[in-house]
Amino acid sequence: xxxxxxxxxxxxxxxxxxxxxxxxxxxxxxxxxxxxxxxxxxxxxxxxxxxxxxxxxxxxxxxxxxxxxxxxxxxxxxxxxxxxxxxxxxxxxxxxxxxxxxxxxxxxxxxxxxxxxxxxxxxxxxxxxxxxxxxxxxxxxxxxxxxxxxxxxxxxxxxxxxxxxxxxxxxxxxxxxxxxxxxxxxxxxxxxxxxxxxxxxxxxxxxxxxxxxxxxxxxxxxxxxxxxxxxxxxxxxxxxxxxxxxxxxxxxxxxxxxxxxxxxxxxxxxxxxxxxxxxxxxxxxxxxxxxxxxxxxxxxxxxxxxxxxxxxxxxxxxxxxxxxxxxxxxxxxxxxxxxxxxxxxxxxxxxxxxxxxxxxxxxxxxxxxxxxxxxxxxxxxxxxxxxxxxxxxxxxxxxxxxxxxxxxxxxxxxxxxxxxxxxxxxxxxxxxxxxxxxxxxx
Amino acid sequence: xxxxxxxxxxxxxxxxxxxxxxxxxxxxxxxxxxxxxxxxxxxxxxxxxxxxxxxxxxxxxxxxxxxxxxxxxxxxxxxxxxxxxxxxxxxxxxxxxxxxxxxxxxxxxxxxxxxxxxxxxxxxxxxxxxxxxxxxxxxxxxxxxxxxxxxxxxxxxxxxxxxxxxxxxxxxxxxxxxxxxxxxxxxxxxxxxxxxxxxxxxxxxxxxxxxxxxxxxxxxxxxxxxxxxxxxxxxxxxxxxxxxxxxxxxxxxxxxxxxxxxxxxxxxxxxxxxxxxxxxxxxxxxxxxxxxxxxxxxxxxxxxxxxxxxxxxxxxxxxxxxxxxxxxxxxxxxxxxxxxxxxxxxxxxxxxxxxxxxxxxxxxxxxxxxxxxxxxxxxxxxxxxxxxxxxxxxxxxxxxxxxxxxxxxxxxxxxxxxxxxxxxxxxxxxxxxxxxxxxxxx
Numbered sequence: 001x002x003x004x005x006x007x008x009x010x011x012x013x014x015x016x017x018x019x020x021x022x023x024x025x026x027x028x029x030x031x032x033x034x035x036x037x038x039x040x041x042x043x044x045x046x047x048x049x050x051x052x053x054x055x056x057x058x059x060x061x062x063x064x065x066x067x068x069x070x071x072x073x074x075x076x077x078x079x080x081x082x083x084x085x086x087x088x089x090x091x092x093x094x095x096x097x098x099x100x101x102x103x104x105x106x107x108x109x110x111x112x113x114x115x116x117x118x119x120x121x122x123x124x125x126x127x128x129x130x131x132x133x134x135x136x137x138x139x140x141x142x143x144x145x146x147x148x149x150x151x152x153x154x155x156x157x158x159x160x161x162x163x164x165x166x167x168x169x170x171x172x173x174x175x176x177x178x179x180x181x182x183x184x185x186x187x188x189x190x191x192x193x194x195x196x197x198x199x200x201x202x203x204x205x206x207x208x209x210x211x212x213x214x215x216x217x218x219x220x221x222x223x224x225x226x227x228x229x230x231x232x233x234x235x236x237x238x239x240x241x242x243x244x245x246x247x248x249x250x251x252x253x254x255x256x257x258x259x260x261x262x263x264x265x266x267x268x269x270x271x272x273x274x275x276x277x278x279x280x281x282x283x284x285x286x287x288x289x290x291x292x293x294x295x296x297x298x299x300x301x302x303x304x305x306x307x308x309x310x311x312x313x314x315x316x317x318x319x320x321x322x323x324x325x326x327x328x329x330x331x332x333x334x335x336x337x338x339x340x341x342x343x344x345x346x347x348x349x350x351x352x353x354x355x356x357x358x359x360x361x362x363x364x365x366x367x368x369x370x371x372x373x374x375x376x377x378x379x380x381x382x383x384x385x386x387x388x389x390x391x392x393x394x395x396x397x398x399x400x401x402x403x404x405x406x407x408x409x410x411x412x413x414x415x416x417x418x419x420x421x422x423x424x425x426x427x428x429x430x431x432x433x434x435x436x437x438x439x440x441x442x
Numbered sequence: 443x444x445x446x447x448x449x450x451x452x453x454x455x456x457x458x459x460x461x462x463x464x465x466x467x468x469x470x471x472x473x474x475x476x477x478x479x480x481x482x483x484x485x486x487x488x489x490x491x492x493x494x495x496x497x498x499x500x501x502x503x504x505x506x507x508x509x510x511x512x513x514x515x516x517x518x519x520x521x522x523x524x525x526x527x528x529x530x531x532x533x534x535x536x537x538x539x540x541x542x543x544x545x546x547x548x549x550x551x552x553x554x555x556x557x558x559x560x561x562x563x564x565x566x567x568x569x570x571x572x573x574x575x576x577x578x579x580x581x582x583x584x585x586x587x588x589x590x591x592x593x594x595x596x597x598x599x600x601x602x603x604x605x606x607x608x609x610x611x612x613x614x615x616x617x618x619x620x621x622x623x624x625x626x627x628x629x630x631x632x633x634x635x636x637x638x639x640x641x642x643x644x645x646x647x648x649x650x651x652x653x654x655x656x657x658x659x660x661x662x663x664x665x666x667x668x669x670x671x672x673x674x675x676x677x678x679x680x681x682x683x684x685x686x687x688x689x690x691x692x693x694x695x696x697x698x699x700x701x702x703x704x705x706x707x708x709x710x711x712x713x714x715x716x717x718x719x720x721x722x723x724x725x726x727x728x729x730x731x732x733x734x735x736x737x738x739x740x741x742x743x744x745x746x747x748x749x750x751x752x753x754x755x756x757x758x759x760x761x762x763x764x765x766x767x768x769x770x771x772x773x774x775x776x777x778x779x780x781x782x783x784x785x786x787x788x789x790x791x792x793x794x795x796x797x798x799x800x801x802x803x804x805x806x807x808x809x810x811x812x813x814x815x816x817x818x819x820x821x822x823x824x825x826x827x828x829x830x831x832x833x834x835x836x837x838x839x840x841x842x843x844x845x846x847x848x849x850x851x852x853x854x855x856x857x858x859x860x861x862x863x864x865x866x867x868x869x870x871x872x873x874x875x876x877x878x879x880x881x882x883x884x
Contacts, residue, residue: 045619054619062622080742082775109621115686115713116650126738127774177487177496179551180504208558244557247721271557273715279689296568301743332569333524
């Protein structure tokens with residue numbers, strides 16, 4: 001398990017000023033120090049022209065402070081359109097300068113408010129002509145945020161307790177087809193999956209509360225099946241019901257799930273915002289499974305948006321008990337290195353005693369073949385490992401699919417090569433034969 | 443005024459299937475038709491490998507439908523990292539193919555639910571390796587959305603009525619410095635601005651409910667000043683109080699504003715999500731001023747994210763009465779053409795009788811000099827025109843600043859060159875002298 005406290009950013013708060021630190025990757029036609037000044041001014045006390053009232057006192061109380069500027073070289077072409085052109089002055093160097101900039105924002109500018117923090121640390125920065133690239137890389141929240149956002153209420157321990165799984169990852173799957181199953185078809189699938197030995201099932205993010213299979217009825221039917229399966233098998237499968245919806249609807253949806261004795265709810269974080277997540281966190285009686293769909297638009301352009309490191313911290317502050325981080329060798333663009341960094345982030349304590357730990361969810365194109373590489377990279381079993389096709393399309397059926405995932409983790413934990421282990425286990429060999437050729441990934 | 447119904451996208455709904463249309467700009471190493479198939483599958487019934495249960499019947503009921511694919515040429519280098527490489531097969535052509543793709547999503551997959559619509563039309567699309575570029579350009583909502591989202595409650599007419607301004611734009615300004623004024627300092631500034639003749643004042647997006655000047659007290663003080671100014675001047679200035687906050691807090695903040703007799707609330711839409719906006723829309727007794735900060739991260743990379751056209755429709759559906767669209771010759775990267783397109787979008791009817799019209803807010807680096815170009819481009823006065831420095835830093839003082847803005851619109855409406863009009867009006871000449879050299883913009 002990864003439990004060491006994260007290394008603090010270089011950080012000395014001026015006396016009596018609580019601050020949030022934000023780290024950026026920038027690209028600018030200006031000298032990096034000057035660009036950092038523009039960022040600090042725009043996001044605290046300044047505007048495009050001097051106005052009366054921006055006194056020295058006001059600026060020292062409320063201005064954002066430049067903590068550090070670390071040059072990272074110069075490129076000839078701008079990464080994003082719309083920036084001013086570099087001049088050939090000796091200060092700018094005639095190209096686009098990259099740098100890591102750390103700014104400190106006084107917490108009293110926004111109070112411990114996640115939505116208003118976003119307006120400060122992100123806000124209009126992405127639109128400034130002084131930048132041809134700007135990406136929020138990391139955040140260090142100040143302590144008063146803990147008074148408003150108490151973090152995941154269940155986290156790893158609570159999830160393991162409710163799912164009844166210790167010493168290995170939760171092995172799970174996603175209901176497929178993503179959308180369109182009738183409630184009776186869903187019953188059959190859930191029953192089969194429970195009997196096949198999964199620990200965890202989730203709705204697809206495309207399936208929430210559609211008119212043809214309302215969440216209330218779905219929760220009722222699914223939990224009936226899972227309770228009966230628990231009587232048969234001695235273990236109650238955790239099912240993440242997608243309660244994503246409008247604000248008042250999410251409370252109702254949550255209540256339907258809890259009334260049906262469900263043990264997990266899921267939200268599409270970017271559909272409801274961090275405030276929506278924080279709202280659900282305040283009342284949720286079960287762990288919140290945080291789905292990250294749409295994150296691509298804020299992160300795929302390398303010099304724009306929000307990096308996975310800052311993103312996972314925002315999700316944890318808002319109270320996600322589980323967080324999707326893609327998976328190794330996934331069908332998505334993200335590099336394995338980036339996936340691992342996000343997963344490690346979720347498991348690295350921040351703020352106060354509890355550490356705000358969130359259980360990372362590895363998914364997308366997963367199968368028995370990705371268990372070993374995942375364990376070797378993370379050195380922990382505190383993950384939820386989801387395989388859709390990797391379980392449902394296993395040639396031996398779903399039970400064999402689940403078994404192959406568990407065996408692959410067993411092999412990884414015992415440090416036995418997968419192929420060796422497969423010699424004794426048919427389901428593992430079938431997985432290798434079926435899914436071994438699927439992936440060729442960076 | 444722009445009032446013609448927007449041209450409908452090529453669109454024939456299959457019998458009995460209500461659909462939402464989504465238009466994308468894509469760049470892909472695959473043949474565009476094949477790429478469109480991947481999009482449609484991923485965002486409805488499919489996964490990376492065939493699974494049992496994805497029957498033809500299910501697919502025809504729930505599958506997304508490809509409406510059109512329009513090739514837009516081929517480029518050699520991918521716009522975004524992480525895409526698979528093009529093969530030299532005659533279908534892909536060996537480069538990265540750009541195309542406009544229109545998909546139709548069955549509304550019954552998500553119901554009339556804005557957050558769940560986002561998971562479908564945006565969702566995981568941005569992450570697929572099959573794309574080196576993907577941007578959501580436009581949306582056409584289906585009629586059942588009107589039953590849940592009734593749109594702006596005040597819009598242009600309601601705003602004009604409350605602000606008491608007809609026949610010209612609302613001329614407004616932003617409290618500067620953005621952050622840090624004490625409530626007593628704010629009182630003085632608001633009093634001066636009201637006496638200077640502004641129609642509209644807004645909080646900066648950085649200033650919401652900070653501990654050093656809580657919103658409740660700010661609203662009380664500001665509205666006292668504005669009521670007294672109304673007694674003196676016969677007109678009550680509209681003030682947009684920034685109520686951005688956590689979900690329950692926004693209701694409380696709204697109530698503070700209404701109790702103080704305020705006539706407008708403001709939210710940072712991307713801080714609270716479209717669901718947060720829709721939530722405020724349900725109870726707000728005054729117009730909602732929608733601030734778009736952070737939009738840059740979802741739109742500045744040209745082949746990624748969400749275009750201003752789709753974005754403004756989402757904001758209007760969720761109920762923004764006003765929407766920021768940047769301004770001409772602003773300090774931001776956005777081209778004037780793009781600003782105009784967004785503003786026109788807000789004023790172009792969609793869905794049902796009301797048209798869901800939202801008053802566009804032009805701001806950022808604005809002054810008397812941008813009035814004429816704005817009117818000539820938009821041919822309407824149904825806008826809120828905000829100048830921060832352009833009013834507060836006017837050499838003749840704030841009253842002269844406001845006057846110069848009104849005069850510039852007068853000149854534009856009368857089709858008189860600004861310089862000619864300035865001959866008779868000192869405040870206009872001062873604005874030209876001070877701000878004329880500030881901008882050189884695409």
